[in-house]
Amino acid sequence: MYLNCKTYYSYRYGTFSTAQLVTEGLEMGAASLALTNINSTQDTWEFYSLCLDAGIKPVLGCEVRNGDVFLYLLLAKNIPGLREINSFLSLHLQTVMPFPGIPSLSGNVWVIYPLGAKAPNQLSTNELIGVQPSEVNKLFTMDISVHSHRFVIRQPVTYKDKKGFNLHRLLRAIDKNILLSKQTSDQVAAEGEMFLSPAKILDAFGRYPAIVTNTLQVIDSCSYSIDLKADKNKKIFTSSLAADKALLEKLAKDGMRSRYGSNKEAHKRVRKELEIIDKLGFNAYFLVTWDIIRYAQSRGFYHVGRGSGANSIVAFCLQITDVDPIELDLYFERFLNPYRASPPDFDIDFSHRDRDEVIDYVFKRYGSDHVALLGMVSTFKHDAIIRELGKVFGLPKQEIDGLVSNPLANFKEDKIQQYIISYGALLQGFPNYASIHPGGMLISEEPITQYTALIMPPKGFATAQIDMFTAEDIGLYKIDILSQRGLGHIKEAIQLVRENKGLSVDIHAIEQFKKDPQVAQKIKKADTIGCFYIESPAMRQLLIKLRCSDYLTLVAASSIIRPGVAQSGMMRQYISRFHQPDSFEYLHPKMKELLEETYGVMVYQEDVIKVAHHFAGIDMGEADILRRAMSGKYRGHDGFDKIKERFFANCRSFGYPDAITEEVWRQIQSFGGYSFSKAHSASFAVESYQSLYLKTYFPLEFMVAVINNEGGFYNRELYFHELRRAGGHVEAPCVNRSDYFTNIRGKEVFIGLRLIKGLQADVASRLLEEREANGPFTGLQDLMTRTAIGIEQLNLLVRIGALRFTGKNKKQLLWEANFLQKRVKEHNKIREALFEDKPLEFTLPELHHTSLEDALDEIELLDYPLCSRFDLAELDNNRFVTVSQLPSLVGKEVEIAGAYVTVKYVRTIKKEIMHFGTFIDCNGDWLDTVHFPDTTRRYPLQGVGVYWMKGRVVDDFGAYSIEVKELKKIGMKKDQLA
Known part of the structure; x- marks a missing residue:
């Protein structure tokens, strides 16, 4: 009876989950259900399995539409028919061709048109007409006796009830990006598109028993033979x-x-x-x-x-x-x-x-x-739900922004906000788009x-x-x-080393890298900025705490940094036991046997398998299911609860105390979604060593490669900072020395033209092609004549200093550029010139220019200044301690200045917000800070810049930080810089 059912994989249209659709069908007494999502077969196999489990016959197909226009249903009679439907959909979805009014499909597929779309005598043998119960009265005026075998029942199922219909309307408004009040009837489903009882449907077609019979025959004709569990990947690589x-x-x-x-x-x-x-x-x-x-x-x-x-x-x-x-x-x-x-x-x-x-x-x-x-x-998430529903209800942007930051604000007093909260809860986790x-x-x-x-x-x-x-x-x-960007760093760094130093690097000499004492020293000092996976503030601190200088410790660090291990407290436990390996007792002798390498702490996914199998007596297959469930891949696996029960039952039979069993299970659970296999961590560690080797011996080329491959954890400013620390001379973009990407010659690094905000890619390409073809530019007029560059683009180049080779300051160049613009335009209209014009000479008053103005231009056009942030701040560096002094000041309150790098916000056990800050001091050394909830509330960070901070120096296993009590952003100098 139900040949036209949709789930929420009819994106922004359907309202049932696949499981809900089958459950509702079962409760309604349906013997069969046809899944016909709009232009999609996305949840076909989930639906198929759920139906079989529920004792319902599944019918597989789709509903075909061009926009809001319903064309026909397609129902597969068999697996070849389903393949034909998928191929038909694929052709039109991939080419964005409208679906044809009449599809050309074989007899393996039923095509069901809406009533009135096609005359019964025009139908092919596999074509039918679907009649909704609400349309039966239209049959009274038609003589269908001759072609009664061409009609079937089509009861669309889109939503469950009135609330479901309202949700459907909201989804359609979101899809159309319109106000709910502007919605028209042809943009939404009809009000009766829900499950009607079989009795009501049969009653509606009481005068047309042949249509009921036809419908049942269509359902009977659909049957699928497929082994869902069989491996369907490519089975043969060669010939056999x-x-x-x-x-x-x-x-x-x-x-x-x-x-x-x-x-x-x-x-x-x-x-x-x-x-x-x-x-x-x-x-x-x-x-x-x-x-x-x-x-x-x-x-x-x-x-x-x-x-x-x-x-x-x-x-x-x-x-x-x-x-x-x-x-x-x-x-x-x-x-x-x-x-x-x-x-x-x-x-x-x-x-x-x-x-x-x-x-x-x-x-x-x-x-x-x-x-x-x-x-x-991609599913609907909290912020997107609030914004989308706010828009369709017509709320102003300011009010929507307020709801996003505080979704419960005033909702009790406001009917619209009540709707947003109510229907937003229904939308949470709903599929949004493919x-x-x-x-x-x-x-x-x-x-x-x-x-x-x-x-x-x-x-x-x-x-x-x-x-x-x-x-x-x-x-x-x-x-x-x-x-992965890290591989781009490595590949380009090797190329730059070859070009800049004439040396070849065997990047696969991993064993050599592991034994290299200078590389080991880099890890131990956490001098890892730019290196894959080991450059973040948390990872740098962990390397210091573990005194990491070897491969095996790095492998462990790559895994225990993961949230599952860290948030459960096991990372802290691991670090403590690493420093004092004789200060603790193992939970059980068996745990020592299994986890001695990691001081009794489960660090890797393999540890879950080992503990489940050898400690709790779970067989290997179930231990792997447990590991996969804990890693987030198979949450909700049918056998998971049984495995948990067996885990505890086995542990009781082995005589383990309940407290020990509970703690072992807690540690296993903490892995949820975030743990690594040991091999995965080892793979990361190998790449980290490759990056470290390049950073150790070729730091300039390596850092240029990092910059050219979109950086890593930090913003680009920090990588240029690292370049300077490594001895590189960083130069602003130059039309005669820069390339599209940042380049390096010796120790001289010219920032790439692509990094100038607002400079069009085609303009940069034209500059480089002209320079390659006819040599460097000799001056402003020469540049303008040869490239016909527009004045706005030229002004960007002047302001960033890209024409400083002329010896003139920016204000002079800007004045001359605007004066020459009309003259150069006229010159470029002449197709052939016998002689080139000599550059005009200008006599101008002295146009004063300061380095502070340069820095402001750089901040606007690059996002950062090429000088130190401290050079721009209104402060006396001599009054502050530096990072290098912190080891001698542990426990004392100090004042320090730091240039903001990044921040990580977290919630405490009490659900209060605090954060961890990362700064650099006036010497360029890295400064880590802790801001507890009270400090976070009273002294919020205000973006990039230099901050004065007061706080207590803390030593955490050799990683020094400051617990900040007061904080203030320092203003920029107003007077001229030297």
Whole structure:
């Protein structure tokens, strides 16, 4: 009966979740339901599974619309029909072509038109007309006796009740970006689009039993045969399964000899892993990943293989990863084990400049019919809900801003705000629009449209409508091809070292980097600005607290910095036990046996598996489910509660005290969504070492590469600060010396033209092309004549100092530029000139210019001055202590001045807001501060600038900071700078 049901994956239209739709259908007594979302098959497989579990027959299809115009329903009779629907949708969604009024589809698909759209005698054998119960009276004027077999019941289901209808209207207004009061009836569903009881529907069609019969026959004709649990990834890489096995074995053994020589332990483990990989049918999965890496290497692209895939020695031998699992005693079963039903997971990082080419290769190599980027769902979040509902209700922006910052403000007194709170709660977590997963790619054995329709985002690669959870549920497992700026830093730094110093760097000499004493000293001092993953204030402090100077400690630090470990108190516990390893007792002797390496603290995801299996007696398969549930991938997994019950029951049977069991479970739970596998941390640590090596021996080139690849944790000003600290001479942009990106020659660094705010890219390109073709510019008039640059763009160049080679100050140049503008325009109209005009000479009064004016121009056009912030502040640096003095002042109250870098706000246990600040002092050293709630309230930070602070010096395991009690932003100098 219900051939036209929608969920909230009909974006900004439907109001049911998929589970709610099935539950409502079950309560209504429906024997079958058809899912027909608007131009989408996104939740087809979730719906399919839920229906089977509920004892309801699922019918799969979609509702096709052009904008607000309903065209027809498509219902798949079988799996080939579903593939045809997905292909039909994909073609039009990707090309943005309107859907045709009459689709050309095979007999595997039912096409159901609305009443009146097509005459019954014009229908093909697979075409029908849908009649709503509210439309039955229209049949009285029609002679349908001859064609009664062409009519079926179509009862649309869009919302549950009146409140659901109101929510639907709000969604439609948000989608149209209009006031609710301006909404028209053709923009929303009809008021009766909800579940009617089967009895009411049958009663409405009492005079037309043939239509009821036709409807039931259509439902009966739809049947699907598919094994959702079967692996649907590409199964064969070469020509056969046997050939895949042989090739993988050859590549692994060749790589083993290269990596390990004749190491017997490595040989034994490679053989073991190959057997498991082959038994589980994942040879092709490894070979596809190897093939992607091989292509990237052939193009000179750098990559990092991380995630649990780095637990595998086969992956190490295939150069998918650079993490040695034997060195770190990595747990292969975390990655792949006979109990695990799902395939392994590889995360491959590339530079943002290389990633799209790698993705393009995968599409071309494995065929666009079999490859897609993985989709993702963007949901409504709190602030967006308030803003969107505020707009459709017509609230002024100022009032909306107030609600966002304090959503409960005055809502009891205001009816509109009551509506926003009420319906906002319903919208929380609602799908908002389809998006793209950060890096997931699907490579399927059958055409991808057998499982999902495809869209074409601006990125230009076909993208599945399904997300990673649905994909995994039906046996499609992603390979992650990710973008990461850190690799761009490394790649460009190596290139700059080659160009600037004539040296080649073997960036894969990881073992050499680990043993390098100067690199170790960099880590120990936390001199890590610009280095991947280890430059943030929290990470720098952690490195100091752990006295980190070796690879294994860095691996641990990369994991315990994660929120799951940090927020549970286990990071603090780890640091304390690191410094005093004999000062504590293990929870249980078994925990010492399992976690002695990490002082009894669970640090890695593998620790969850080890503890669940060896401490609590959970089998490997369930231990992995527990680990995946705790990592956030499978929250709500059906078996999770049973595993928890078994965990506690087993612990009781082993005689563990309840308090110990509770504490072990608490530590496991703290991992929720934030923990790393040890291999993942090790992969990060390898890349950190590569960055550290470059920073240690080639700091100028490295920092220029960081700047040119969009920086890292901090803003660009800080990276230029680091450049100067390393001995670089940073120069403002210059039309004769700068390139588009920041360049380096010797120790001289010229800021790139692209960093000038407001300078158009085509103007910068024209300047550079003209300079390349005809040599440097000789003066202002020469520049204007050769490039025909507009006066506004020219003024930007003058103000940033890009014409300082002329020897004239900015005010002179601005005066001359505006005077010459008309003359140069006339000159450029002449197509051929026999002689070039000599530059005009101007006699001007002295136009005074100060370095303070330069700094103000730089702040406006670059976002930061090229001098120190302290040079601009109205203060006497001699009255303040410096960071270097803090170790001798622990416990004392001091005054210090710091230039603001960044801040991190957190909530205390009492839900009060406090923050941690990061500054640099007048010597350029890093200053960390703590601002408790009272200080945060009384002395809020006010953005960039220099601050006077008073507070107490604190020593936390060698990391010095100031607990700030008072704070004041210092004004800028008003007089002329020297």
